[in-house]
Amino acid sequence: MLSFAWKWTWAGLLSAAALTTPAVAADFDGMVSVGGHPLHVAQTGAGPYTVVFEAGFASDLSVWRKVAPEVAKKAAVLVYSRAGYGKSPARPQPLSMEQSVAELADVLRQRKVEGSLILVGHSYGGFLIRYFAATHPQQVAGLVFVDPADEGLETVLKRLDPVRLQQDQRMLAASIPAKWQGELQTIQAILDAGKLPTMPVLPDVPAVLLTSVQARADSDFFQETPAIVKIKRERHAAFLSQFSSGAHVFTPNSGHGIQMQEPELVVAAIGQVMTLATQSAARVARAQARQKLMGELEHSAALLGKQQNDAAASRIALALRDSALSEVEINTLGFDLLTRAKRTALATLVLAYNNQAHAQSDNAADSYGEALLADARPAEAQRQFTRALALGQANGAREQAMAGYRQHLSQAEQALKQP
Template sequence: MPGKLTVIIVPFVLFWLTSRVWSATDDPFPPPGKLIEVSQKQLHINCTGTGSPLVILEAGLGGNSLDWVKVQPMLASFTRVCSYDRAGYGWSDGDALPRTSARSVYELYGLLHKAGEEGPYLLAGHSFGGFIVRMFASLHPDETSGVVLLDASHEDQFTSLSHNNRQKGRGMRLGAGQPRKLMVPEGLPEEAKLIASTLAENSRAMISLQSEMRHFNDSIHQVRYTPMPPYIPVKVISRGKRVWPEGEKGDRMETAWRLLQEDLYQRLTPASSGLSHQIATLSGHYIHLDEPRLVVRAIRKMVLNQRRLALLENRHDK
């Protein structure tokens, strides 16, 4: 299976990076997409493929559009898909305002409309990006066809995890100590890792990361009090691999995280949707890098379901 996956992914990755990233001679790493002014700053968005619904890829803390380099080419083979860089990350300008979920939703919505990328949108969010896609769906339900959560953040994660490991409570609250791992995650192809490492050296990336961490509790408050409509389909995918160290404390942390993920599923996924809580057994926190085909299959299933519903609605209208 790993060999087959490599055969499928590597040509896509090499083509995407070579044709889009190294096409210019004056800049070794120009943006693969386009820069669009939103709220007096340039934000980078990279859209490929054709079809509806439009899939939006939202990275976690410290992440950027390169985090999706394994899944975007495959998604683009059957629908339109956009990855982008939040302010300060990747190729986007920085921002002095607090980096909260609400701020990111406001900018993403403006970016999509200025880029001419119309809905309906199917939003996939990893980790902290889960807050952003949930808020987007809450504020723009008529333009949201579905949400996919990849080992996503939970409103109660600091309370729960800190309770199980009091000595590390502050570290988990701030996400301190591993900024480079957030900006250059394991699992990136070497070509993308080189670019991500270069982009991570820019001070604006660290400033944005620190701001998102500093205002994480604000984001929690925003998400908690802006619930999603229950009719929007939600697919929850959680990691299956252990990330906390072996031992009693690590066991408690792993159990706490699994319970948080199950709670997300129970609260956000209506029983009538037929969507299950999926465990990515071969994945750590970055499911889209560890098992990209699993993520693509889940999104593809939701895309096809939305197309069937749209077809039925069109027939009914006639």
Template structure:
């Protein structure tokens, strides 16, 4: 591993470790669960209810720039999943279904009786897609920010199984034990045979934002030219499952909401306006 790549690896781990220590952007509100309490952040009480799901290992602070830009027009809700930020945990690895149950509780607690715009980055994008598929009547629209897809690992493993295996080993060696357990649970689900079959998505408006930059020093397979081509294809297939919306390609890295928060803000406003129009 080159010196530059080593620096990028250490920076990535440090970002995961300190993200919860950054200043909060909103009032903190507890969301009780059976064995732990999630800590959510609520800002504003505008007509547009927006719930944010962060990427793997990140919490509410990841959306600081986006939420600030939305201002008073938004009832903005962000939170840390179990074990992240100030959110508690029962010590057990969490599956997709368990994370969806927690998201359900956050929405029921902080936006009761309201349809919400769901915004998800990376793994959070997968979660909000699945939530909308299961609860379309509760979703006003989706903003998918360079999202993970159910079928991506099947595509990546078919293209370069050795690289995917090496990436897994590297990540597991770097992650804290609890986060590594969550990663193993996620990989098991995405590697399952049923994950390879695309699921029909609900009739809700969507804006899908795809980051197109190929990294000069790829950290994982997704950042290589081959991985990025497959990533784009996965997003194209995902978008094809929706009946209305927009798919945009942006010249950024994976953390699109940090590099171009205005693009995410515009997407939120677009799906909120579209979703408010009766069919």
């Protein structure tokens, strides 16, 4: 059976699916032809990310009606109904998980949705967004799992109490209309196998997982009992551990349909993933910029070796400008080159750029002076230390810093006295 308690949310999901009004006030609300078959798609909102919602079993796009409008205030949103749900006509044969994901990819392509996707999947939708993320990793910036299905849970339950598990399966199958039995069989085949179809490793993107821990000791459903809910929670936590950034949120106040009963939790989870994705993208961009910068520094060092000092200085200035490093970061880089790498000429050019780019900084002037002094240019160093003292006084620098500037000036003056 489905590896989640399902029947007690059946009435709520049916009423949601029966809605005739759009889930959101969409900029686009219509049918998209996929392989000659129409799928109902709605889009609205704008922002740096597109949040794509994947409903669970026996659900259409309207199950996101309490979530999508809030998310659309700060992001683009796309909701759709898989074949056989809502306004999307059923197919002669049920779709496999792979086919459903391929159809989503086609929808995104036709609607010109590219990159920076936040995928949100409820229940069986969790399987689908995992497969999409694994097969389209460059497009996915983050994942939100709303009480997701677990392909391995029934394997555990078979060992614990196969009779009660079979009872759950029979009750579920009896409650499902004939038109949805095909997708139920697709899902049950995954649960029987205890694994998803073969796919690449999931990308390590920010992820938040919401788990319903609502339990009833007297429930007719095995999976709703406290012991099994505890196992589900632990397995969800184990699944989430593969992601280096994210959070696991538990709620005892909702059943399986968290997006209907506590939509604010889903909205908050999406917001958290967007924030983490933005931070992650910034870290990646900075790492790439630093890697590029280090390459440019090596090219500049080669120019210095050929006595092409002006060309080296120009190359370093362009590289540092494009790197978007702060004054403090450039200063740290310069001192690493000066003191650790012992590459005085290169450090001097880096700190010279910092001094020019931050002309009112007493610290930048002092640091450049230290590089000049190390490069045996005491007269130039003296001018920079004198300037650092004047700037420090104007900037209200701390006495400890001012004392350091005076000490450096004294060192430059002593060096000038040397024969």
